[in-house]
Amino acid sequence: MSDALGLYNYWIAIFLMMVGFYNVIASGNLVKKLIGLSIFQTSVFLLYITMGKVKDGTAPILGDGYDTFSNPLPHVLILTAIVVGIATTAVGLALVIRIQEHFGTIEEDELIAQEDSP
Amino acid sequence: MIHVVDMTLLAFLAIVAIAVTRMTNLFATSVLTGVYSLLMACIFTVLDAVDVAFTEAAVGAGISTVLFLATLSLTTQREKPQRSPNWKALCVALLTGGALVYGTFDMPHFGDPQAPVHQHVGPHYIGVSPTQIGVPNMVTSVLASYRGYDTLGETAVIFTACMAVLLLLQHEKRRDEQSTVEEKPDKEAMAHAMILRVQSKFFIPLILLFGLYVQFHGDFGPGGGFQAGVIFAAGIILYSLVNGLDKARQIIPPNVLHGLVAFGLLLYAGTGLASLFMDGNFLQYRALAEEATHGEHIGILLIELGVGITVATVMTSMFFSFSGRRRS
Amino acid sequence: MSSHLPIVPIVLPMIAAPLCSLLRRPALIWPLTTGVGWLVFAACAALLMQVVESGPIVYTMANWDAPIGIEYRIDLLNAYILVLVSGIAAVVLLYAPQSAASELPQDRHHLFCAAFLLCLTGLLGITITGDAFNVYVFLEISSLASYALISVSRDPRALKAAYKYLIMGTIGATFILIAVGLMYMMTGTLNMADLAQRVKMVEDTRTILMAFAFLSIGIMLKIALFPMHAWLPNAYSYAPSLVTAFIAATSTKVSLYVFLRFVFTIFGAEYAFDTLGFNDVLLPLALLGIVVASAVAIYQTDLKRLLAYSSVAQIGYIVLGISMGTVTGLTAGLAHMFNHALMKGALFLAVGCIVLRLHSSRLEDMAGLGKRMPITSFAFVLGGLGLIGVPLTAGFISKWYLLLGTLELGWWPVTVLLLISSLLAVAYVWRFVEVAYFQPPPAEASSDEAPLSMQIPLWMLLATTLYFGLQTDVTAGLAQRAALWLLGGGQ
Structure with a gap:
């Protein structure tokens, strides 16, 4: 029971990651795959931020009356990771647009079918 | 109190994530992904990560949604519906998730001030x-x-x-074409x-x-x-x-x-x-x-x-x- | 200023990239890019010499001591990789202007150069850093740049290949991110040297076990270890030739380095191999990769794709060496990383020369190529002999060490399999020889060699492979020292 109370945040983060991951591998639509990827990454951020939280802590900005702060390091790491995430999404979407222009579709099975019948 | 807010938001997140998976209208999915990011930003605030929350809201709910919508306007708004869940992908995801959950059992508990993260x-x-x-x-x-x-x-x-x-x-750049395009008022x-x-x-x-x-x-x-x-x-x-x-x-x-x-x-x-x-x-x-x-x-x-x-x-x-x- | 030498390989290309995007004119940017490439190579070579003479170099960013800040830690292993990557980049850049002029759209050479330099920055940044999270950041720089470099090809299928690489690469990177997070959670640090000490204290936890698993899978995706190689054949086949030559020679090698760095110096050989029995996972994957990919290579109709499958097989050889967990095995793996990078680089450069003249990399278009492009064809055959592992080529040295390694361990079936796989390599190299030398050229074809500016870099790489085939104490000697050091836990 104490495990459940102490770990549920991680479990839900993992569940969300896997929903995203499932979308990446299961979806046949190239945009939907990127949406899955973005959910996958965002949920990993939750894992990091959860570990930085300390009980009764506050945001790591010095102010009067506060002396317990959550750990700023995971926050910094995730700021960087968010940037990486949007960068990847943007490049992925640019590729999708070009794929649509050249092949007329963004469904994986139709793209494969085109390749088989030249 | 924090726990209640946290749990409620997490529950919302789970609902949105599942909705994203089930919907085939890509337009709605993109907007929901923005909502997902916004909810995530709320959770980050609860977890004291105000800078991250700020960024996640601006990027995830803002820029990234705009880029998704711009892409959809150039491609398609609907994905081809899939007949059944993709069992192979489901197995991979369950296996990966199971492994991660297995890994959580030796983790320091949420908020524990003795956790290594708060020590070194x-x-x-x-x-x-x-x-x-x-x-x-x-x-x-x-x-x-x-x-x-x-x-x-x-x-x-x-x-x-x-x-x-x-x-x-x-x-x-095609020099000859550039001049022939007549000045149309921007319809968009x-x-x-x-x-x-x-x-x-x-x-x-x-x-x-x-x-x-x-x-x-x-x-x-x-x-x-x-x-x-x-x-x-x-x-x-x-x-x-x-x-x-x-x-x-x-x-x-x-x-x-x-x-x-x-x-x-x-x-x-x-x-x-x-x-x-x-x-x-x-x-x-x-x-x-x-x-x-x-x-x-x-x-x-x-x-x-x-x-x-x-x-x-x-x-x-x-x-x-x-x-x-x-x-x- | 010499004490600041370690930052040159990273900061120089990182500054040159925005300059390229500003200057725009091909007449300016190609000399700039090539010059930067050679300067970086010189800096890396100087670093290697310094490490060989006086031991590891530590450079602290902003003078904050690790683990508070981020540090570079250059030892024998990563200095060796730095020289390899920057050397290949320098040679490929000599070759690039001519090849790019024929294979890339004219109006975006400046963007291409910027992306190339950023890819180099990323690869060198991953190699040089001593911080686990920093690896992720630079991994993404190099990955994003390589997706872009692959997709600029004139062949629209490159777009699909780049997309697939992006998806698989990002999954891999996210797995690495999860693993780094789990390690940080259990130790409170991100510095590699610090992690190495602290992971030992918690290594029997399930969390660290999962960190190890996710890290391995994430990096294997990037290495393209069989069966996680699905992104590689298309990416290599459809990318512009010079991009293929550069990425095939460097990118997977850097990922292999990351693998070695994490497995041997952070988790330790004892934990990975004795406690977890990780070699029992690596060995079958490596062997399957060698046999299946070599066999698939034989049936390819496109020369680039043939070489791409051969790369998957060669990665199998390297991982086989690693999975032995002995000094000889690891030496073989490290030497093969180096030799394969040189050989594959040279082979893809040769293909680039062929594509320049034929506008095709299909084998059926290469009939009689031995007469039409005698020098390039000969170069390709020499490189192919290296892939097979014929004595006097660099490929022989690493294969020899691999065989020795298997004999030491008494793995007879693996020894036999290695010999069989060399025969498979003979078969796929023969595909080219047969078409180029035993089929008559089409009637209208004229003899037309590639320009000198492309021939010279090609032969530079080939000459290096031949040199290292004779002069074994440089590669094998260094590799052996690095192997001993790795098995000792990097202390």
């Missing part, structure tokens, strides 16, 4: 950084100074993404919508002003170059949504835009190099002035400005590239 490097940042760097926001100290090299890498990542998007989407623009126009006139200056505030107030409160850059870009994007891409491009010509993209990264790396000439190591801003904290201030101001400029112009430039592409 973390306390140093909390205890020493306000005096060592002289900045109340510890996230800014770590981001800009202790791990400033990571942030340089992050700026390079966003610059790389801009190069990649331009490589992919920049129109090929919403200038005819009175309410939008008036509102945007009111909002855009506020957004830009807020961007500047976030840029220069990041030392004291949540914010900094990255958030400011995104907000600034949001202002420009709003302008071009309402008044049309061509008008926005007249105000910020592509040459200026691309020059600024490069300038931001150069400013960051240049600040790092400047400290070499003051007998410091790379990025050692405290060598920049007589007094260490003064040097840190100058350094952080400059690199945050570099980050802000690059991020704002990269986001704008990406948006221009995406929406400049016409449906063929």
Whole structure:
């Protein structure tokens, strides 16, 4: 029971990651795959931020009356990771647009079918 | 109380994630992904990560949704429905998730002050950084100074993404064709919508002003170059949504835009190099002035400005590239 | 200034990239890019010499001591990789202007150069850093740049290949991110040297076990270890030739380095191999990769794709060496990383020369190529002999060490399999020889060699492979020292 109370945040983060991951591998639509990827990454951020939280802590900005702060390091790491995430999404979407222009579709099975019948 | 808020938000997140999986309307899915990011930002706030929440809201719910929608307008709004769940993918996901859950059982519990994360490097940042760097926001100290090299890498990542998007989407210059295209009024623009126009006139200056505030107030409160850059870009994007891409491009010509993209990264790396000439190591801003904290201030101001400029112009430039592409 | 030498390989290309995007004119940017490439190579070579003479170099960013700040830690292993990557980049850049002029759209050479330099920055940044999270950041710089470099090809299928690489690469990177997070959670640090000490204290936890698993899978995706190689054949086949040459020679090698760095110096050989029995996972994957990919290579109709499958097989050889967990095995793996990079680089450069003249990399278009492009064809055959592992080529040295390694361990079936796989390599190299030398050229074809500016870099790489085939103490000697050091836990 104490495990459940102490770990549920991680479990839900993992569940969300896997929903995203499932979308990446299961979806046949190239945009939907990127949406899955973005959910996958965002949920990993939750894992990091959860570990930085300390009980009764506050945001790591010095102010009067506060002396317990959550750990700023995971926050910094995730700021960087968010940037990486949007960068990847943007490049992925640019590729999708070009794929649509050249092949007329963004469904994986139709793209494969085109390749088989030249 | 915190637990209740946290659990409720997490439950919402799970619902949104499942809805995203089940829907085939990509337009709705993209908007829901924005909602997902916004909810995530709320949770980050509850978990004390205000800077991250700020960024996630601006990027995940803002820029990323805009880019998704721009892509959908050029491709398709519906995905082909799948008959049944993809069992193979489901197994892979369950296996991966199961493994991760197995890994959680030896983890320190949520909020435990004895966790290794709160023992080793973390306390140093909390205890020493306000005096060592002289900045109340510890996230800014770590981001800009202790791990400033990571942030340089992050700026390079966003610059790389801009190069990649331009490589992919920049129109090929065809001199003969350019002149024959007659000046059509931009149909995509919403200038005819009175309410939008008036509102945007009111909002855009506020957004830009807020961007500047976030840029220069990041030392004291949540914010900094990255958030400011995104907000600034949001202002420009709003302008071009309402008044049309061509008008926005007249105000910020592509040459200026691309020059600024490069300038931001150069400013960051240049600040790092400047400290070499003051007998410091790379990025050692405290060598920049007589007094260490003064040097840190100058350094952080400059690199945050570099980050802000690059991020704002990269986001704008990406948006221009995406929406400049016409449906063929 | 010499004490700041370690930052040159990273900061120089990172600054040159925005300059390229500003200058725009091909007449300016190609000399700039090539010059930067050679300067970086010189800096890396100087670093290697310094490490060989006086031991590891530590450079602290902003003078914050690790683990508070980020540090570079250059030892024998990563200095060796730095020289390899920067050397290949320098040679490929000599070759690039001519090849790019024919294979890339004219108006975006400046963007291409910027992306190339960023890719180099990323690869060198991953190699040089001593911080686990920093690896992730630079991994993404190099990955994003390589997606872009692959997709600029004139062949629209490159777009699909780049997309697939993006998805698989990002999954890999996210797995690495999860693993780094779990490690940080259990130790409170991100610095590699610090992690190495602290992971030992918690290595029997399930969390660290999962960190190890996710890290391995994430990196294997990036290495393209069979069966996680699905992104590789298309990416290599459809990318512009010079991009293929550069990425094939460097990118997977850097990922292999990351693998070695994490497995041997952070988790330790004892934990990975004795406690977990990780070699029992690596060995079958490596062997399957060698046999299946070599066999698939034989049936390819496109020369680039043939070489791409051969790369998957060669990665199998390297991982086989690693999975032995002995000094000889690891030496073989490290030497093969180096030799394979040189050989594959040279082979893809040769293909680039062929594509320049024929505008095709299909084998059926290469009939009689031995007469039409005698020098390039000969170069390709020499490189192919290296892939097979014929004595006097560099490929022989690493294969020899691999065989020795298997004999030491008494793995007879593996020894036999290695010999069989060399025969498979003979078969796929023969595909080219047969078409180029035993089929008559089409009637209208004229003899037309590639320009000198492309021939010279090609032969530079080939000459290096031949040199290292004779002069074994440089590669094998260094590799052996690095192997001993790795098995000792990097202390």
